[in-house]
Amino acid sequence: MKDIRSAALIPAVAAILAATPALAQDTELGKEIYLDRCSVCHGAEGGGDGVVGELLARRPKNLKLLAKDNGGEFPFEAVYQSIDGRSLIAGHGNPDMPIWGEFFMTQALEDRAVNPKDARHVVEGRILSVVYFIESLQVTE
Template sequence: MTALKPKIGVTVVAVLSSVLFGGMANAQDISFGKILFERSCTVCHGTVGLGDGDIGQMFQERPSNLQLLAKNNDGIFPLERVYNSISGVREIQGHGDRNMPVWGSIYEAEATPKAFHPGISAEEIVHGRILSLVYYLQSIQQ
């Protein structure tokens, strides 16, 4: 966790700049997203997002292959739907009783004590983390 601390503020600024100024995600957003994915998602979705994680295999309905999100959406990456799934705004149909943790609230709990930078709130840190994860998922599409 300590290795992530210096990157959080920079990533938030980079991601917020990307959103505010309409740019594409940069390599830093994607690499931070990969770190979050490896830390939070691989147990269910597998190391490369195929839905073959160790814990995910125990579910009645297996986790999605995250590399096929765009392909299964007429070739368009469903950015908002993915963001809302991670944040907990969107209920995951296939997960029944919410097997997927609501990462938005987990990221918020982690960010709140660290939101010490003037002008950057815990909510903005959470938003940056989720966007970094979304951008990483966008980068692994087949």
């Protein structure tokens, strides 16, 4: 019963967190993960100009324009789902980027400091921190 309540609580907490500005520590962890895992395609500044991204058939998105391209509102849930990648987003077809949710889960399960029962929450935290960092990159012009 505890897991059911916990599972139901996660989307509610994510919605509340999405409605509040990211804290500095959220963006710092997200920046670290982003620079380590995402910048090779999306570029260090999020402009879609990473060294590997230039080799892809379809250029990676300019992550700084996500809010601008979405009527001025940062698409928090869509960005979260895109990074997670474990469930296909309707209309998006096959994902063009790695499934980071699976990578983070493997990483969490291999970490002896993480209780396997808590691995899912560790993964959610890592993804949220990256989303907060990407949100901090948004330009308004």
